Amino acid sequence: IDHHDEKAVLALLDDLHPADIAEIYGELDLDEAKYIYFLLDDDTAADVLTELPEDDKLRFLESLPSEVIAKRFIDKMDSDDAADVLGQLDSSTQQEVLSHIEDIEVAGDIADLLTYDEHTAGGIMAKELIKVRDSWNMNTCIRSMRQQAEEVDEVYYVYVVDSRDVLKGTLSLKRLLLSPEDIQIRDILNEDVISVRVDTSTDEVSNIMDKYGLVALPVVDGVGRLVGRITIDDVVDVMREEAEKDYQLASGITEDVEISDSVWIHTRARIPWLLIGLLGGVLGSRVIGGFIGILGEHPHLALFMPLIGAMGGNVGIQSSAIVVQSLASGSMGLDTNWGKLVKELTIAFLNATVLSLIMFGYNYIVDAGWPLSLTVSAAMFSVVVFASMFGTFVPLLLKRINIDPAVATGPFVTTLNDIIGMFIYLTFGALFYALLL
């Protein structure tokens, strides 16, 4: 690249898939990347742009005049990808780019797509699809499909509409292969078509495609007219974002953030959980304050306070993760709530026994004395059992009162377990020291 050796670079790139080129691009600086771009043919360049990570895409587009964006990129893309790319630019640039697109219909489609919220079916659908009239026969249909197919990348289903564009059904490609040429479309279409409205949320779209095992889903407007289709690759992106959000929620991050987001967004996403933790810690300090006398007399009690607190938090998070996940996926298994409780209790008793025996052994070896040894082991046992019950019930309860358990369980469970753990530990401490000394 440094020597601007066009032939060598092109020879290298020629065999690569656009996704691979996009990966290489990530390692280049802006000028090198631009240089490569203009060597590529238009279709490949557009595909590479689609594959780039969001922020690289934006940086790259901002460095180009809008006419180039329109002619070299937007015009060669599917309408949903084009709308995604344009959606990242500010609205005056959007207008400018759209005005440079020659085919007014294409520009109109993209402008349409830009109006939908990105978290709805409208926001992820594409306009390119193959549709036929229910009144046609197979011959007319095949002729029309050949024509339409030139504009569509992948064909999964053929959609059947009536004269007002209302979705009537689908025609699978298998059906097309197997049917005679003179049959009426009306007689072979599959009427059991599952569709979504433009304002259906992407979460629901992904659930529907997943549940019914679909690769493409037609999108209709308020009166049932076919306006677009969603393909599974768009939904896979939605699913990945969902999974990332869940992972971040489990780690105490309340907004879906990327490593490249601004400092301000990161701070805003992290502070809520920290504030809840702070509140919990302050409440905890009031609990401990109630035992300040015994702590003054027996400061060794403080040795295991962090351990008991951390253990309650860990156990609670483990139990709630399982429940939150089952609630989210809808697979609660065949056990009744009662059965789940018994099972969770058994697991908790096993873990609690192991952990408190280990602690008893440790305290025996370091010669911590009976009161402290008994306090630690008894508190450990109670805290583990209690925290796991608590971790199981909080998400079920939140679900019952219609709060998303994934959002609220983490902070709730950890914080409350921390406080209650301290109370249990110090109560046992007061008890055993009073009894045994």
Next chain:
Amino acid sequence: IDHHDEKAVLALLDDLHPADIAEIYGELDLDEAKYIYFLLDDDTAADVLTELPEDDKLRFLESLPSEVIAKRFIDKMDSDDAADVLGQLDSSTQQEVLSHIEDIEVAGDIADLLTYDEHTAGGIMAKELIKVRDSWNMNTCIRSMRQQAEEVDEVYYVYVVDSRDVLKGTLSLKRLLLSPEDIQIRDILNEDVISVRVDTSTDEVSNIMDKYGLVALPVVDGVGRLVGRITIDDVVDVMREEAEKDYQLASGITEDVEISDSVWIHTRARIPWLLIGLLGGVLGSRVIGGFIGILGEHPHLALFMPLIGAMGGNVGIQSSAIVVQSLASGSMGLDTNWGKLVKELTIAFLNATVLSLIMFGYNYIVDAGWPLSLTVSAAMFSVVVFASMFGTFVPLLLKRINIDPAVATGPFVTTLNDIIGMFIYLTFGALFYALLL
């Protein structure tokens, strides 16, 4: 159902999709479920069985004789679903069921699939696919496809093989629609076909399909012969399992568990992290032990020990979650490592300032005295900044030495932050009490 009113039940079920029937089934007991099953026609019954959660499926199959399983279910399923179902039974039952399948070729396909590890391409592929010879012309090809299409549910691509069954390329349905009838397949096939080997891991399969935006992927054996194909719905399942595993790892669960797994599996999955936490707590108690003198003199220091510990843990987990996720998705953004560090430091300073000011305000209001107030706020500030640095570097370091950061970061970061947090807090405590009293 209770009145065995066949007609009414069937009328109800008739309009439902198999996935919906599977959901209803989850709310019935075994006898009711069996009753409904035998009312359904074979194809629907097989589809419903595929949609059931794993453990329900198993319970249901175990209650049926193997001849019924073979004739009513396995025979009506796609080979990959059939292999999944059979894979859950023990091997003698597998043999018995297979012996009841009439079409020896179908039985052979399923037996083949059963031999692959479920975490490889072979384990999730299906045998049903449409293939044509590269030496045929379009007419022969269409005729053969019509015949083959009857056995395949969905057609995405037509695979082209040579006389030895070696994969040569694909023929998109779009190509088929657009090409004249007398052309040779050899001249229109797309040779740039991406395929995987039977022993490719499912993770890699899912990465490849995702990266290149594929809906179906051919699977070849060691010498390049076409043996099956993977469709995107199988991969979506793999992706969901991956995401669940990551979520569980973030919650301290080391094996991929379902709520319906046995008590023993649950205990085994949870205890490792608890033991690490225990070790951390014990080490923490040694650290606190070093300050036992000052704790005896000033027991109020103990009030905020759990708060400081929890805060270090929370901040560390937040920082590491972002890094772990970026490492996993490969999108580390355009910042250099140095840039990331500066950014993370800025976020940490902001959070640390807010949190320590709040604590200072609180301690001022409750009149905690200068030494304690200063200790808590200074320790809070240092712990938040330190924990977020630590949370950023541990995953990067683990990645460098080839340990999966997702597995090891959680326990590592929380435990070490807990210990170091205690040390910082008590050191500040010793300092401020010595200076100010």
